Amino acid sequence: MKKLSNFFYNRTNGYLVLGFLALQFIFSGLILPYFQKQFDPELNRGLMDLSFGFTPENGYNIIESYGEKGREVYLFVESFIDILYPIAYTTSSILLLSFLFKKNGFTKYPLLNLLPLIGMVFDMLENFGIIQMLKAFPEKVDFWAKFASNSGLLKWGFFGITLTITLISLIMWGFNALRKK
Template identity: 30%
Template sequence: MKRLRKFIEKNISGKKVLGLFILTNLVYTFMLTVTVPKTMEFSNGMKLLDMMPTGYDLNYVSELFNSLGEIGRETYLTNQIPVDMIYPLLFALTYSLLLAYFLKKLNKLNSPFTYLCFIPIFAGIADYLENSGIITMLKSYPDLTEISVKTTSIFSLIKSISTTAFFIILIIVLMKLALKTINKKKSSAHKI
Protein backbone atom coordinates (compact mmCIF):
# COMPACT_ATOMS: atom_id res chain seq x y z
CA MET A 1 0.00 0.00 0.00
CA LYS A 2 2.78 2.45 0.93
CA ARG A 3 4.65 1.76 -2.33
CA LEU A 4 1.51 2.32 -4.35
CA ARG A 5 0.76 5.53 -2.46
CA LYS A 6 4.34 6.77 -3.12
CA PHE A 7 4.00 5.85 -6.80
CA ILE A 8 0.75 7.84 -7.05
CA GLU A 9 2.20 10.89 -5.28
CA LYS A 10 5.29 10.79 -7.52
CA ASN A 11 3.33 10.57 -10.79
CA ILE A 12 0.43 13.00 -10.50
CA SER A 13 1.83 15.82 -12.57
CA GLY A 14 -0.75 17.35 -14.90
CA LYS A 15 1.24 16.43 -18.03
CA LYS A 16 1.64 12.76 -17.08
CA VAL A 17 -2.02 12.42 -16.13
CA LEU A 18 -3.18 14.13 -19.33
CA GLY A 19 -0.85 12.04 -21.50
CA LEU A 20 -2.06 8.81 -19.90
CA PHE A 21 -5.69 9.95 -20.18
CA ILE A 22 -5.30 10.58 -23.93
CA LEU A 23 -3.49 7.26 -24.51
CA THR A 24 -6.04 5.27 -22.48
CA ASN A 25 -8.96 6.79 -24.34
CA LEU A 26 -7.31 6.24 -27.72
CA VAL A 27 -6.95 2.53 -26.90
CA TYR A 28 -10.56 2.42 -25.63
CA THR A 29 -11.82 4.17 -28.78
CA PHE A 30 -9.82 1.73 -30.94
CA MET A 31 -11.52 -1.19 -29.16
CA LEU A 32 -15.00 0.32 -29.52
CA THR A 33 -14.57 1.29 -33.18
CA VAL A 34 -12.28 -1.44 -34.54
CA THR A 35 -11.75 -4.66 -32.56
CA VAL A 36 -15.20 -5.00 -30.96
CA PRO A 37 -17.13 -4.32 -34.22
CA LYS A 38 -14.73 -6.62 -36.14
CA THR A 39 -15.47 -9.44 -33.68
CA MET A 40 -19.20 -8.67 -33.55
CA GLU A 41 -19.45 -9.09 -37.33
CA PHE A 42 -19.61 -12.80 -36.51
CA SER A 43 -21.92 -12.64 -33.45
CA ASN A 44 -25.33 -12.16 -35.15
CA GLY A 45 -25.96 -9.11 -32.96
CA MET A 46 -25.08 -10.82 -29.67
CA LYS A 47 -22.95 -8.77 -27.27
CA LEU A 48 -19.40 -9.87 -26.50
CA LEU A 49 -18.77 -11.02 -22.94
CA ASP A 50 -16.58 -7.98 -22.13
CA MET A 51 -19.53 -5.75 -23.03
CA MET A 52 -22.01 -7.36 -20.61
CA PRO A 53 -21.80 -5.48 -17.29
CA THR A 54 -24.51 -7.61 -15.62
CA GLY A 55 -22.82 -10.93 -16.41
CA TYR A 56 -23.92 -13.98 -18.40
CA ASP A 57 -24.65 -17.68 -18.05
CA LEU A 58 -23.56 -20.92 -19.71
CA ASN A 59 -26.42 -20.82 -22.25
CA TYR A 60 -25.49 -17.31 -23.39
CA VAL A 61 -21.77 -18.13 -23.72
CA SER A 62 -22.56 -21.33 -25.67
CA GLU A 63 -24.91 -19.46 -27.99
CA LEU A 64 -22.46 -16.58 -28.49
CA PHE A 65 -19.48 -18.83 -29.21
CA ASN A 66 -21.62 -20.93 -31.57
CA SER A 67 -22.80 -17.77 -33.39
CA LEU A 68 -19.24 -16.49 -33.67
CA GLY A 69 -18.15 -19.67 -35.41
CA GLU A 70 -14.52 -20.67 -35.72
CA ILE A 71 -13.41 -17.47 -37.49
CA GLY A 72 -15.30 -15.24 -35.01
CA ARG A 73 -13.85 -17.05 -31.99
CA GLU A 74 -10.36 -16.74 -33.52
CA THR A 75 -11.01 -13.01 -34.17
CA TYR A 76 -12.12 -12.58 -30.54
CA LEU A 77 -8.94 -14.34 -29.36
CA THR A 78 -6.45 -12.66 -31.70
CA ASN A 79 -7.92 -9.16 -32.23
CA GLN A 80 -10.13 -8.09 -29.32
CA ILE A 81 -8.40 -9.84 -26.41
CA PRO A 82 -4.82 -8.61 -27.16
CA VAL A 83 -5.96 -4.96 -27.15
CA ASP A 84 -8.02 -5.68 -24.03
CA MET A 85 -4.85 -6.94 -22.34
CA ILE A 86 -3.32 -3.45 -22.70
CA TYR A 87 -6.42 -1.47 -21.68
CA PRO A 88 -6.87 -2.64 -18.04
CA LEU A 89 -3.34 -1.55 -17.13
CA LEU A 90 -3.89 1.84 -18.76
CA PHE A 91 -7.30 2.19 -17.10
CA ALA A 92 -5.90 1.33 -13.65
CA LEU A 93 -2.91 3.68 -13.96
CA THR A 94 -4.69 6.58 -15.61
CA TYR A 95 -7.78 6.74 -13.47
CA SER A 96 -6.04 6.16 -10.14
CA LEU A 97 -3.63 9.00 -11.01
CA LEU A 98 -6.45 11.19 -12.33
CA LEU A 99 -8.43 10.83 -9.12
CA ALA A 100 -5.28 11.46 -7.06
CA TYR A 101 -4.60 14.59 -9.11
CA PHE A 102 -8.06 16.00 -8.32
CA LEU A 103 -7.88 14.92 -4.66
CA LYS A 104 -4.59 16.82 -4.38
CA LYS A 105 -6.35 19.92 -5.75
CA LEU A 106 -8.90 19.49 -2.92
CA ASN A 107 -6.10 18.99 -0.33
CA LYS A 108 -7.51 15.50 0.34
CA LEU A 109 -4.70 13.36 -1.04
CA ASN A 110 -3.10 12.68 2.36
CA SER A 111 -6.34 11.47 3.90
CA PRO A 112 -8.35 8.24 3.86
CA PHE A 113 -9.77 9.46 0.51
CA THR A 114 -6.48 8.28 -1.03
CA TYR A 115 -7.81 4.71 -0.81
CA LEU A 116 -10.42 5.64 -3.44
CA CYS A 117 -7.52 5.76 -5.91
CA PHE A 118 -7.26 1.96 -5.59
CA ILE A 119 -10.73 1.38 -7.10
CA PRO A 120 -9.51 1.69 -10.75
CA ILE A 121 -6.67 -0.73 -9.92
CA PHE A 122 -9.22 -3.17 -8.51
CA ALA A 123 -11.30 -2.77 -11.72
CA GLY A 124 -8.19 -3.37 -13.85
CA ILE A 125 -7.36 -6.58 -11.98
CA ALA A 126 -10.96 -7.79 -12.39
CA ASP A 127 -10.71 -7.00 -16.13
CA TYR A 128 -7.54 -9.13 -16.43
CA LEU A 129 -9.25 -12.00 -14.59
CA GLU A 130 -12.29 -11.63 -16.88
CA ASN A 131 -10.00 -11.71 -19.95
CA SER A 132 -8.22 -14.82 -18.63
CA GLY A 133 -11.58 -16.52 -18.21
CA ILE A 134 -12.68 -15.55 -21.73
CA ILE A 135 -9.39 -16.85 -23.19
CA THR A 136 -9.81 -20.14 -21.31
CA MET A 137 -13.40 -20.54 -22.52
CA LEU A 138 -12.56 -19.64 -26.13
CA LYS A 139 -9.71 -22.18 -26.15
CA SER A 140 -11.75 -24.94 -24.52
CA TYR A 141 -14.92 -24.42 -26.62
CA PRO A 142 -17.14 -26.46 -27.08
CA ASP A 143 -16.17 -27.94 -23.69
CA LEU A 144 -17.51 -25.10 -21.56
CA THR A 145 -18.10 -25.63 -17.86
CA GLU A 146 -20.59 -23.97 -15.57
CA ILE A 147 -17.79 -23.09 -13.14
CA SER A 148 -15.60 -21.33 -15.73
CA VAL A 149 -18.58 -19.32 -17.02
CA LYS A 150 -19.76 -18.37 -13.50
CA THR A 151 -16.25 -17.40 -12.39
CA THR A 152 -15.64 -15.27 -15.48
CA SER A 153 -19.10 -13.70 -15.15
CA ILE A 154 -18.33 -12.77 -11.52
CA PHE A 155 -15.15 -10.98 -12.66
CA SER A 156 -17.21 -9.15 -15.32
CA LEU A 157 -19.62 -8.02 -12.59
CA ILE A 158 -16.80 -6.93 -10.27
CA LYS A 159 -15.21 -4.99 -13.14
CA SER A 160 -18.44 -3.18 -14.00
CA ILE A 161 -19.41 -2.44 -10.37
CA SER A 162 -15.97 -1.07 -9.49
CA THR A 163 -15.78 0.93 -12.74
CA THR A 164 -19.23 2.43 -12.10
CA ALA A 165 -18.34 3.21 -8.47
CA PHE A 166 -15.13 4.90 -9.63
CA PHE A 167 -16.90 7.16 -12.15
CA ILE A 168 -19.54 8.15 -9.55
CA ILE A 169 -16.72 9.05 -7.12
CA LEU A 170 -14.88 10.97 -9.87
CA ILE A 171 -18.03 12.99 -10.67
CA ILE A 172 -18.50 13.83 -6.96
CA VAL A 173 -14.84 14.89 -6.65
CA LEU A 174 -15.13 17.04 -9.80
CA MET A 175 -18.31 18.68 -8.43
CA LYS A 176 -16.52 19.44 -5.12
CA LEU A 177 -13.59 20.90 -7.07
CA ALA A 178 -15.96 23.05 -9.15
CA LEU A 179 -17.66 24.32 -5.97
CA LYS A 180 -14.28 25.10 -4.40
CA THR A 181 -13.26 27.04 -7.52
CA ILE A 182 -16.56 28.98 -7.61
CA ASN A 183 -16.33 29.82 -3.89
CA LYS A 184 -12.71 30.96 -4.30
CA LYS A 185 -13.73 33.27 -7.16
CA LYS A 186 -16.65 34.66 -5.12
CA SER A 187 -14.45 35.37 -2.10
CA SER A 188 -11.78 37.06 -4.21
CA ALA A 189 -14.50 39.13 -5.92
CA HIS A 190 -15.77 40.28 -2.51
CA LYS A 191 -12.30 41.43 -1.52
CA ILE A 192 -12.08 43.82 -4.49
Protein backbone atom coordinates in the same frame (compact mmCIF):
# COMPACT_ATOMS: atom_id res chain seq x y z
CA MET B 1 0.75 -0.21 -1.29
CA LYS B 2 1.23 3.15 0.39
CA LYS B 3 4.43 3.67 -1.62
CA LEU B 4 2.53 3.01 -4.84
CA SER B 5 -0.21 5.39 -3.79
CA ASN B 6 2.33 8.08 -2.98
CA PHE B 7 4.10 7.43 -6.28
CA PHE B 8 0.94 8.43 -8.14
CA TYR B 9 0.21 11.38 -5.85
CA ASN B 10 3.74 12.70 -6.34
CA ARG B 11 3.87 12.31 -10.11
CA THR B 12 0.38 13.17 -11.27
CA ASN B 13 -0.26 16.39 -13.13
CA GLY B 14 -2.83 17.64 -15.60
CA TYR B 15 -0.76 16.77 -18.67
CA LEU B 16 -0.15 13.20 -17.52
CA VAL B 17 -3.85 12.76 -16.73
CA LEU B 18 -4.84 14.09 -20.16
CA GLY B 19 -2.26 11.90 -21.87
CA PHE B 20 -3.53 8.73 -20.25
CA LEU B 21 -7.16 9.74 -20.82
CA ALA B 22 -6.27 10.16 -24.51
CA LEU B 23 -4.69 6.69 -24.52
CA GLN B 24 -7.82 5.27 -22.92
CA PHE B 25 -10.01 6.91 -25.57
CA ILE B 26 -7.76 5.59 -28.37
CA PHE B 27 -8.31 2.08 -27.04
CA SER B 28 -12.05 2.43 -26.48
CA GLY B 29 -12.79 4.53 -29.56
CA LEU B 30 -10.45 3.08 -32.17
CA ILE B 31 -8.56 -0.10 -31.29
CA LEU B 32 -11.29 -2.13 -29.59
CA PRO B 33 -14.03 -1.22 -32.13
CA TYR B 34 -11.64 -2.13 -34.99
CA PHE B 35 -11.10 -5.61 -33.57
CA GLN B 36 -14.75 -6.04 -32.60
CA LYS B 37 -15.73 -5.54 -36.24
CA GLN B 38 -13.46 -8.47 -37.10
CA PHE B 39 -15.57 -10.92 -35.10
CA ASP B 40 -18.87 -9.02 -34.96
CA PRO B 41 -19.14 -7.08 -38.25
CA GLU B 42 -22.68 -5.80 -37.59
CA LEU B 43 -21.80 -5.02 -33.95
CA ASN B 44 -25.00 -6.74 -32.84
CA ARG B 45 -23.84 -10.01 -31.27
CA GLY B 46 -22.61 -8.43 -28.08
CA LEU B 47 -19.49 -8.76 -25.99
CA MET B 48 -19.31 -10.68 -22.78
CA ASP B 49 -16.80 -8.07 -21.53
CA LEU B 50 -19.43 -5.34 -21.79
CA SER B 51 -22.26 -7.41 -20.32
CA PHE B 52 -23.42 -6.86 -16.80
CA GLY B 53 -23.30 -10.59 -16.18
CA PHE B 54 -24.31 -13.40 -18.49
CA THR B 55 -25.49 -16.96 -18.18
CA PRO B 56 -23.29 -19.78 -19.47
CA GLU B 57 -25.83 -20.35 -22.23
CA ASN B 58 -25.75 -16.69 -23.33
CA GLY B 59 -21.96 -16.60 -23.19
CA TYR B 60 -21.57 -19.69 -25.34
CA ASN B 61 -24.24 -18.46 -27.77
CA ILE B 62 -22.21 -15.28 -28.24
CA ILE B 63 -19.01 -17.27 -28.76
CA GLU B 64 -20.71 -19.59 -31.24
CA SER B 65 -22.16 -16.65 -33.19
CA TYR B 66 -18.65 -15.31 -33.93
CA GLY B 67 -17.74 -18.30 -36.08
CA GLU B 68 -14.34 -19.97 -36.15
CA LYS B 69 -12.40 -16.99 -37.53
CA GLY B 70 -14.20 -14.60 -35.18
CA ARG B 71 -13.34 -16.77 -32.18
CA GLU B 72 -9.67 -16.66 -33.21
CA VAL B 73 -9.76 -12.86 -33.33
CA TYR B 74 -11.66 -12.66 -30.05
CA LEU B 75 -9.11 -14.95 -28.40
CA PHE B 76 -6.32 -12.63 -29.62
CA VAL B 77 -8.19 -9.59 -28.31
CA GLU B 78 -8.84 -11.20 -24.91
CA SER B 79 -5.27 -12.51 -24.65
CA PHE B 80 -3.42 -9.36 -25.70
CA ILE B 81 -5.44 -6.21 -26.41
CA ASP B 82 -7.78 -6.62 -23.45
CA ILE B 83 -4.79 -7.06 -21.17
CA LEU B 84 -3.25 -3.76 -22.29
CA TYR B 85 -6.54 -1.84 -22.17
CA PRO B 86 -7.24 -2.45 -18.46
CA ILE B 87 -3.69 -1.35 -17.66
CA ALA B 88 -4.26 1.86 -19.64
CA TYR B 89 -7.68 2.71 -18.17
CA THR B 90 -6.61 1.76 -14.64
CA THR B 91 -3.54 3.98 -14.85
CA SER B 92 -5.72 6.74 -16.27
CA SER B 93 -8.21 6.36 -13.41
CA ILE B 94 -5.52 6.26 -10.72
CA LEU B 95 -3.86 9.37 -12.14
CA LEU B 96 -7.19 11.20 -12.40
CA LEU B 97 -8.19 10.28 -8.84
CA SER B 98 -4.74 11.24 -7.55
CA PHE B 99 -4.95 14.58 -9.37
CA LEU B 100 -8.45 15.33 -8.07
CA PHE B 101 -7.64 14.20 -4.54
CA LYS B 102 -4.58 16.47 -4.52
CA LYS B 103 -6.67 19.39 -5.78
CA ASN B 104 -9.30 18.72 -3.09
CA GLY B 105 -6.82 18.06 -0.28
CA PHE B 106 -7.80 14.40 0.09
CA THR B 107 -4.28 12.98 0.14
CA LYS B 108 -4.86 11.95 3.75
CA TYR B 109 -6.67 8.93 2.27
CA PRO B 110 -3.54 7.52 0.67
CA LEU B 111 -4.86 4.23 -0.67
CA LEU B 112 -8.19 5.45 -2.04
CA ASN B 113 -6.51 6.54 -5.27
CA LEU B 114 -5.59 2.87 -5.90
CA LEU B 115 -9.23 1.68 -5.85
CA PRO B 116 -9.20 1.18 -9.66
CA LEU B 117 -6.60 -1.58 -9.20
CA ILE B 118 -9.26 -3.81 -7.64
CA GLY B 119 -11.50 -3.35 -10.67
CA MET B 120 -8.56 -4.16 -12.96
CA VAL B 121 -7.92 -7.42 -11.10
CA PHE B 122 -11.52 -8.48 -11.69
CA ASP B 123 -11.29 -7.38 -15.33
CA MET B 124 -8.22 -9.58 -15.78
CA LEU B 125 -10.01 -12.48 -14.08
CA GLU B 126 -12.99 -11.97 -16.38
CA ASN B 127 -10.65 -12.04 -19.39
CA PHE B 128 -9.02 -15.20 -18.09
CA GLY B 129 -12.41 -16.88 -17.78
CA ILE B 130 -13.42 -15.84 -21.31
CA ILE B 131 -10.10 -17.11 -22.65
CA GLN B 132 -10.76 -20.47 -20.99
CA MET B 133 -14.24 -20.54 -22.53
CA LEU B 134 -12.78 -19.81 -25.97
CA LYS B 135 -10.06 -22.44 -25.62
CA ALA B 136 -12.52 -25.10 -24.50
CA PHE B 137 -15.06 -24.34 -27.24
CA PRO B 138 -16.99 -26.25 -28.60
CA GLU B 139 -16.98 -27.86 -25.17
CA LYS B 140 -19.06 -25.77 -22.79
CA VAL B 141 -17.51 -25.45 -19.36
CA ASP B 142 -20.07 -23.72 -17.17
CA PHE B 143 -17.49 -23.11 -14.44
CA TRP B 144 -15.48 -20.76 -16.68
CA ALA B 145 -18.61 -18.99 -17.92
CA LYS B 146 -19.78 -18.36 -14.34
CA PHE B 147 -16.26 -17.38 -13.30
CA ALA B 148 -16.02 -14.84 -16.14
CA SER B 149 -19.53 -13.52 -15.52
CA ASN B 150 -19.06 -13.11 -11.76
CA SER B 151 -15.65 -11.50 -12.25
CA GLY B 152 -17.25 -9.13 -14.75
CA LEU B 153 -19.98 -8.19 -12.28
CA LEU B 154 -17.34 -7.35 -9.68
CA LYS B 155 -15.38 -5.38 -12.29
CA TRP B 156 -18.45 -3.29 -13.08
CA GLY B 157 -19.17 -2.83 -9.39
CA PHE B 158 -15.72 -1.39 -8.74
CA PHE B 159 -15.93 0.65 -11.93
CA GLY B 160 -19.18 2.18 -10.62
CA ILE B 161 -17.61 2.97 -7.25
CA THR B 162 -14.56 4.52 -8.96
CA LEU B 163 -16.75 6.54 -11.30
CA THR B 164 -18.87 7.81 -8.40
CA ILE B 165 -15.82 8.87 -6.39
CA THR B 166 -14.33 10.51 -9.49
CA LEU B 167 -17.50 12.47 -10.23
CA ILE B 168 -17.87 13.60 -6.62
CA SER B 169 -14.22 14.71 -6.60
CA LEU B 170 -14.64 16.52 -9.91
CA ILE B 171 -17.73 18.35 -8.65
CA MET B 172 -15.96 19.29 -5.42
CA TRP B 173 -12.98 20.61 -7.38
CA GLY B 174 -15.36 22.71 -9.48
CA PHE B 175 -17.14 24.10 -6.40
CA ASN B 176 -13.82 24.87 -4.72
CA ALA B 177 -12.62 26.69 -7.83
CA LEU B 178 -15.84 28.76 -7.98
CA ARG B 179 -15.67 29.53 -4.27
CA LYS B 180 -12.12 30.89 -4.63
CA LYS B 181 -13.24 33.42 -7.25
